[in-house]
Amino acid sequence: MRLLSGDARDALLTPLDGGGRSQAVARRLGSAIALGLLEDGEQLPSESQLAATLNVSTLTLRDALAELRSWGLVETRRGRGGGSFVRMSQAALARLSHDRLAEVGVSDLRELGDMHSMVAGSAAHKAAERASPTELARLRDLVSRMADARDATELHRLESRYYIEMAAAAQSARLTRLEIELQGDLAQVMWRLQTDRSAAAVAAGRAAVVEEVARHRGDRARRLTEEQVADDTRRLIDDHIATTRSSAS
């Protein structure tokens, strides 16, 4: 739930027109489900509690929950033992990220990619100077689990953790916080990558970075990271363009 605090302020989370605040909140909660911060089957806090956490009115929250229900990501049961429960659905998340990707602009995606490249590239560069054997072991473990990821959800979560751990290995609390924020923003659209990225290829690329970090080759670790982020960004943009064109016909 920690990613959810504060305002839903980021460009990627803000609906284009008319959607308003409740839609932004619905998306933030959708990201949280995508990232596993809210678990399948988990009961959501009471409406007033959740509204306070998200810093919105209960009315806005109620609208957001209705939206999540319509996407099939939340289920509300009445009566004793009732409440709102999280329903993890790969299909719903894929549809959500598809809609989202169609809505944003190329420049939004480019900017997110630029920012991520800067943060992740610097993190890898500094980690090559400062990562301890324990931190390297943790990164290697994440990368090997990535290779065995069962589905897009697991791959994406492990990859998010990999980027966050890399920033921590750089010994920078600030870079770590930036990376956590970026992963929250990326959560909505990254699902689109599932079709054209194989877990093995993603894992191999990240493994190469970790080995450069282990050999203290910061410049190479940075360059590889920047290339990987640019590659993912380009895929998202291609996808966005194709989606937008097809929706016109």
Place this chain on the structure above:
Amino acid sequence: MPITQTPDPASVISEAIEGIFATVAEVRRLALASHAAAVAEGRAFLDPDVRGLAPAFVDLLEAPDQLAVGLGIILEPGTLPSHPLRLEWWQRSTGRDAPVPLEVDLHPDSVGFYDYMAADWFAVPRRTRARHVVGPYVDVHGTDRYLLTLTMPMEADGRFLGVAGADVPITGFETVVLRRLGTAEAILVNDEGRVVVSTTSRWITGCLLPDHERRPGVPLAELPWELLEPPLPEPARAASRGEG
């Protein structure tokens, strides 16, 4: 003639760290007393027992001159019948007057999973049954701060219950040590070769000392730390290289 005494870096550092360990020992005493009380009543140690420790933890955090910004206990899975993973951790945070409980994500499948079983501050005391200091490190998915974490194992009848611990921001520790060191020079490194505190800007907190810079150090008693010989000042370095 008055003797101006340069403080001994090893004792300055030990004193600072033992002060924090005294707090950790108190956290452990409180938790074990609560556990023993449950056992004496012939029942299991339960979640309300753990929650009941909170006011005492808050008092400890608010004690004058407390260096720790967070403290509490982290339980071994199986210790509580109701929770596989459980921690009761309180912290002072900037911009708030009263300490607040640390809320972490304990869902193993989550991006934000706080995998404490894998953290050295938990795993090492669990394995060695001895106290430990970790850091400086970024406490990712936890407090997100740059910290030292000090922990002690908690045991009852030989059974490991978890750890008691305290978080100290590296900045706070460094300030105390630098103030007490006076003119003495020191480079303090941890068991991973990472600089904890130093009196030179050449090797600063958080950096790893490259192997070729490693000089024989003096281990500190009961700490995974070593004090290295202070570096030669720059001109002397150059001169000594020229001679060699």
